[in-house]
Amino acid sequence: xxLIWSKILTIRLNGEPYDIAGPVSISALLAALNLDPRIVAxxxxxxxxxxxxxxxxxxxxxxxxxxxxxxxGG
Amino acid sequence: MTSDPLVIAGRTFGSRLVxxxxxxxxxxxxxxAHVASGTEMVTVAVRRVNLTxxxxxxxxxxxxxxxxxxxxxxxGCYTADDAxxxxxxxxxxxLSNWVKLEVIGDERTLFPDNIALLEATRVLVSEGFVVxxxxxxxxxxxxxxxxxxxxAVMPLGAPIGSGLGIQNPNNIRIIKDQARVPVIVDAGVGxxxxxxxxxxxxxxxxxxxxxxxxxxxPVAMAxxxxxxxxxGRLAYRAGRIPKRMHASASSPVDGRxxxxxxxxxxxxxx
Numbered sequence: 509x510x511l512i513w514s515k516i517l518t519i520r521l522n523g524e525p526y527d528i529a530g531p532v533s534i535s536a537l538l539a540a541l542n543l544d545p546r547i548v549a550x551x552x553x554x555x556x557x558x559x560x561x562x563x564x565x566x567x568x569x570x571x572x573x574x575x576x577x578x579x580x581g582g
Numbered sequence: 583m584t585s586d587p588l589v590i591a592g593r594t595f596g597s598r599l600v601x602x603x604x605x606x607x608x609x610x611x612x613x614x615a616h617v618a619s620g621t622e623m624v625t626v627a628v629r630r631v632n633l634t635x636x637x638x639x640x641x642x643x644x645x646x647x648x649x650x651x652x653x654x655x656x657x658g659c660y661t662a663d664d665a666x667x668x669x670x671x672x673x674x675x676x677l678s679n680w681v682k683l684e685v686i687g688d689e690r691t692l693f694p695d696n697i698a699l700l701e702a703t704r705v706l707v708s709e710g711f712v713v714x715x716x717x718x719x720x721x722x723x724x725x726x727x728x729x730x731x732x733x734a735v736m737p738l739g740a741p742i743g744s745g746l747g748i749q750n751p752n753n754i755r756i757i758k759d760q761a762r763v764p765v766i767v768d769a770g771v772g773x774x775x776x777x778x779x780x781x782x783x784x785x786x787x788x789x790x791x792x793x794x795x796x797x798x799x800p801v802a803m804a805x806x807x808x809x810x811x812x813x814g815r816l817a818y819r820a821g822r823i824p825k826r827m828h829a830s831a832s833s834p835v836d837g838r839x840x841x842x843x844x845x846x847x848x849x850x851x852x
Binding site: 510521522524543544548549550554576577579580581 | 654790791
């Protein structure tokens with residue numbers, strides 16, 4: 509296995525430290541979290557990632573990722 | 583009466599009642615309340631996914647998206663930056679560019695920070711958002727929001743969730759009188775008469791969450807609110823009589839039977 513793909517990254521996911529093998533795409537991150545990409549939105553280092561960019565947006569060590577969804581509100 | 587839809591930024595809504603999705607006893611009750619209310623637009627909040635408990639049902643599954651337009655809010659944001667970020671995320675989840683913009687200035691009152699609200703409105707309008715700002719019942723702020731490009735202004739009737747009813751009816755009337763965009767009274771409604779009063783004052787719509795969601799019977803209250811908004815709107819369009827200090831007989835004064843001694847009095851009765 510290529511060394512770069514076996515590295516364990518520590519990212520900040522929804523404000524908490526989170527370890528994942530990477531570098532990893534947003535698509536792969538959502539899959540690893542078992543989240544349906546159609547009902548969430550993702551922010552990568554404070555920039556919203558368009559859905560069509562999930563495959564080619566790569567998360568690196570130390571990156572900040574926010575994953576949100578709709579909940580009840582007024 | 584002819585058809586009287588609510589039009590915001592070119593989009594037509596058959597109902598003038600906008601309803602929230604928070605605080606209901608269950609998603610099923612919420613869905614039933616939405617149907618009973620006749621609403622065609624509901625608000626939702628944007629929050630972090632709970633990564634430890636993903637078992638929770640998706641709210642979206644309980645919203646009839648064929649009939650109901652989803653309006654993401656920026657509730658809980660205390661700075662323009664956070665509200666702008668939240669609006670951008672909401673656009674990505676919902677795939678619409680509409681936002682109910684809230685920038686809160688104080689935790690106890692949940693009153694808006696109007697300076698930050700205005701700033702966030704300008705930024706989001708420049709990014710192509712249809713911005714519906716929640717604001718005070720302040721005609722000057724409403725005018726500035728409109729000038730900043732807001733698609734509607736949403737003055738509060740009373741603090742969020744307070745159920746106090748319309749605290750400053752005259753300001754709502756002034757705001758409506760000057761506005762060239764729809765005026766939606768947002769927050770403070772406690773019961774049906776409050777919604778009717780907002781509409782009678784000339785509001786183009788009413789937005790509420792708690793009054794329905796926390797009623798003992800949310801579905802029945804949703805029906806009451808639907809009727810109240812319709813009644814208030816009809817009364818507004820019908821044109822109410824002026825208020826006057828003294829009575830004005832409804833029955834004719836002429837032709838009464840009366841003794842000669844009583845005829846001098848003018849006691850026609852109702």
